[in-house]
Amino acid sequence: MLSRQDQLDALRAVLEEQFQRQTEELTELTVYSGDPERNGYDPHEIATRIATTRQTLAETTQALQRMAEGTYGRCEECQADIPVERLEIRPQARYCVACQRVRSA
């Protein structure tokens, strides 16, 4: 049985890998957007993909930042521990399920 800290440490590796992948993807898309052929993407699609990837990358960066600060896995609203099961599905999560529900309502 892993402790919560061990489980959070395992998520750090997941986030670092995502950070790496999203950075590469953003670099790739940026290169494509400057290319006349755009690797087959239409200009609107590539703009959308760049925006989405940039947003996800920002969320991943923030999650890694919270890990560095030791606040990762704590709900920013009610300060409760976010269940690891939720973080495994969505490692960038900033809120527990209840607070997220209120925010997106």
Ligand SMILES: [Zn+2]
């Ligand atoms: Zn909460």
